[in-house]
Structures are given as C-alpha cells and as structure tokens.
Amino acid sequence: MVVGARLLISLVVQNLLAQYTGQAGIAKVGQLRNISSMLMSLTSLGTFNGVVKYVSEYKSDQKNLLKLFSTLYVFSFTASIVIFFILFFWAPYFSNKLFLSDTYVIVFKVMAIAVPFISMNRIFNGVINGISDYKKHTKIEFISHFLAAVLLLVSLYFYSLKGVLVAIALIPIIQFTVLIFIFGKLLKDYVNFKAITFKIPFFKQLLGFTAMSFVATVLSNYVEIDIRTLILDKISEAEAGSWTAMNSISKIYMQFLIAIFTLYILPKYATINTSFEFRIELKKIYKSLVPLVFAGMILIYLLRNTLIELIFTDAFLGMAILFKWQLAGDFVRFIANVLSYQFLAKKQIKYFIYTQLIGLLMYVMFSRCFLPYFGTEGVVMALFVSNLVYLGAVLFTLRKLFSGQNVSL
Numbered sequence: 078m079v080v081g082a083r084l085l086i087s088l089v090v091q092n093l094l095a096q097y098t099g100q101a102g103i104a105k106v107g108q109l110r111n112i113s114s115m116l117m118s119l120t121s122l123g124t125f126n127g128v129v130k131y132v133s134e135y136k137s138d139q140k141n142l143l144k145l146f147s148t149l150y151v152f153s154f155t156a157s158i159v160i161f162f163i164l165f166f167w168a169p170y171f172s173n174k175l176f177l178s179d180t181y182v183i184v185f186k187v188m189a190i191a192v193p194f195i196s197m198n199r200i201f202n203g204v205i206n207g208i209s210d211y212k213k214h215t216k217i218e219f220i221s222h223f224l225a226a227v228l229l230l231v232s233l234y235f236y237s238l239k240g241v242l243v244a245i246a247l248i249p250i251i252q253f254t255v256l257i258f259i260f261g262k263l264l265k266d267y268v269n270f271k272a273i274t275f276k277i278p279f280f281k282q283l284l285g286f287t288a289m290s291f292v293a294t295v296l297s298n299y300v301e302i303d304i305r306t307l308i309l310d311k312i313s314e315a316e317a318g319s320w321t322a323m324n325s326i327s328k329i330y331m332q333f334l335i336a337i338f339t340l341y342i343l344p345k346y347a348t349i350n351t352s353f354e355f356r357i358e359l360k361k362i363y364k365s366l367v368p369l370v371f372a373g374m375i376l377i378y379l380l381r382n383t384l385i386e387l388i389f390t391d392a393f394l395g396m397a398i399l400f401k402w403q404l405a406g407d408f409v410r411f412i413a414n415v416l417s418y419q420f421l422a423k424k425q426i427k428y429f430i431y432t433q434l435i436g437l438l439m440y441v442m443f444s445r446c447f448l449p450y451f452g453t454e455g456v457v458m459a460l461f462v463s464n465l466v467y468l469g470a471v472l473f474t475l476r477k478l479f480s481g482q483n484v485s486l
C-alpha cells in the first residue's frame with residue numbers, strides 16, 4: 078500500500094514537472110538527481126550495505142557496534158568535509174558543466190550545505206534496515222516522500238525550474254529531520270554517540286562495500302550524466318529530456334524487479350552451497366519469473382503511448398521509438414542480474430566489480446559510436462548491446478558452475 082502511494086505521488090510530481098518545465102526541465106532534474114544519488118554513496122563512502130550487515134550481526138554487541146560507528150564517523154566526517162568544499166567552491170563549474178549555464182550556482186551551494194545530512198541519512202537508514210524495523214522505515218520513507226513532493230510542487234509554483242532544483246538539493250534535510258523525529262530515541266540504543274572515537278577499526282570490513290558502491294552507484298550515475306550531457310551537446314535539451322523520461326519509466330518498473338532480488342533471490346543464494354543446487358534454483362527462478370517479466374514488458378510496449386501521456390505530456394510522444402530498445406536492454410539485464418546476484422550472495426567482490434565495469438564501459442563506448450548515426454535511439458540501442466556484453470561477462474565468470482561437475486561454492 079505504501080509503495081503504491083509513493084508511486085502515485087511520484088507520478089503526479091513527474092507529470093506536473095513535465096507540464097511546467099518541459100523536456101529541457103526533465104533533463105535538468107535528471108542531472109541533479111544523478112548527482113544526489115552519487116552523493117548518497119560518496120558522503121558515506123558507500124558503506125550502506127556494510128551498515129545493514131554489521132548492525133544486523135552485532136545489534137546486541139555494543140563493543141563491535143562502537144567500533145563500527147567510530148569507523149563510520151571518520152568516513153562520513155572526512156568525505157563530507159571534502160565534498161562540501163568541492164561543491165561549494167566549484168559550484169560555477171558544476172553549473173556550467175551540467176546545465177551549460179551559470180544560472181544554477183545556488184543549487185550546488187545549497188547541496189553543499191546539505192552534504193552532512195545526506196551522509197547521516199544514509200548511515201542511519203542502514204541502522205534501521207540492519208535492525209529490521211520495517212514499520213519505522215516505511216513510515217519515515219512515506220512521510221519524507223510526501224513532504225519532499227509538497228516542497229517540490231510549492232517551489233515549482235512560485236519559482237519554476239530553478240526552485241525545483243533548489244528543492245531537490247534541500248530534500249536531504251527534510252529526510253533527516255523526519256528520520257530523527259521518528260527514529261531518534263531508538264537510535265540511541267544502538268549508537269553511543271558520546272563514546273565514538275576518531276578511529277577506523279572496521280576499515281577492512283567496510284572497504285569491500287565501498288568498492289562495490291563506487292561501481293554500482295557512483296560510476297553508473299556518472300555514466301548517466303555523461304550520456305545525458307552528450308545528448309545535450311550533440312543534439313538538444315529536448316532529446317536529453319526524452320531520454321531522461323525513458324530512464325524514469327524504466328526505473329519505475331525495474332524497482333519492482335529489484336525488490337524480488339533483495340527479498341528472495343539474494344537470501345536464497347546465500348544458503349546454496351553447491352553448483353548443483355545453484356543450477357536447480359536458477360532453473361526454478363527463470364521458469365517462474367521470465368515469462369511474467371517478458372509478458373509485463375510486452376504490455377508496457379503496447380501501452381507506451383498511453384504511459385507517456387499519463388506520466389508526462391503529449392510533447393514527449395516522440396520518445397515512443399525508444400521503448401523497444403530500452404525494454405529489450407532491461408530484459409537482458411534482468412536475465413544477467415539473476416546470475417550476478419550470486420557474486421553478492423557469496424561476497425565475490427572482485428567478480429561483481431569487474432563485470433559491472435565491463436557493462437558500464439561498453440555502454441559509454443557504444444553510446445558514443447551509435448549517437449552520430451542513430452541519434453538518441455542509438456543511446457538506447459547501446460544499452461541493449463552493452464547489457465548483452467555484460468550477460469556474456471557474467472556467464473563467462475560463472476562458467477564452472479554450469480559444467481557437469483558438482484562444485485562447492
């Protein structure tokens with residue numbers, strides 16, 4: 078119910094943004110949201126999954142929790158200081174680089190001020206997930222999302238696009254306020270703030286999570302920014318907005334698939350100890366989910382014009398041509414991710430990182446090759462081809478699990 082309500086709020090906001098800011102506005106909002114996603118990882122040095130893991134393991138062990146939060150404090154403090162200075166003093170550079178104008182300098186200065194709140198939000202959300210307090214997490218998410226939507230719409234009404242971008246920069250402060258109001262008292266049971274020291278005893282344990290987050294979050298968002306900027310520079314803001322809108326629709330349906338990976342596939346893989354068991358489980362997953370995912374994507378393709386008019390406006394109907402390649406690319410990605418979650422389940426960080434890097438590198442390369450010949454459609458074609466390469470890399474890495482022998486995992 079809460080997920081549905083959040084989705085409805087997001088669709089209303091997206092539609093109003095499309096109506097009042099157009100394709101150019103959607104492109105700019107996309108740029109800033111990618112920056113926000115990168116900051117979520119960078120300000121906590123990508124330790125979110127590590128916080129979830131170790132808080133769940135040591136929730137009754139105050140000694141290890143103190144070591145964990147001392148390390149997180151050092152990570153967060155150091156990253157926040159560095160990122161604040163970069164964003165605040167290089168705001169004109171970022172404004173010109175991302176928006177091709179110095180009009181939006183204030184957006185990056187506000188975002189710089191919000192950096193510590195971004196970091197604390199990420200870490201404290203990890204604590205909530207680690208202790209599995211899903212009721213409070215759901216409450217925080219919904220209230221934060223609702224207040225952020227109100228702020229965005231008020232800013233849009235009074236200050237147009239610039240107001241929306243400033244509002245996006247301010248959202249982490251709202252999220253932090255809601256989190257502390259709802260979760261503050263319980264948080265003190267797990268985090269002894271007075272005893273935290275400037276030491277990093279959990280450095281090695283968290284380093285792997287930092288590396289994975291850098292690739293999965295920071296680099297993937299950087300690639301999106303790079304490709305959107307390429308479309309802005311080589312074609313137009315309108316085309317960049319259409320491509321961003323296509324990405325938005327993709328993220329809406331893909332988030333439901335990601336939920337399946339987190340709730341079922343990852344925990345199931347963690348209990349599997351042999352390649353024989355893995356192959357049986359893989360066959361079961363593909364047999365039950367692939368037909369449903371395929372049918373769902375066919376339905377989305379058939380309803381593409383209706384979805385565009387519902388979520389955006391008639392001005393975005395030109396993006397209908399992008400759907401076939403986006404859906405094909407996402408379907409291949411789903412097939413690959415069912416396999417690659419084995420890397421996460423078995424903590425095979427090296428394999429996770431290099432297969433992700435191959436996929437991202439191919440996406441950038443093919444986008445730059447196809448764009449001059451096929452325009453914006455070429456970028457979505459590049460997504461499909463790069464995901465095929467990514468699938469190939471994952472299959473090659475896991476090839477021993479598909480041999481006739483029963484190998485221990």
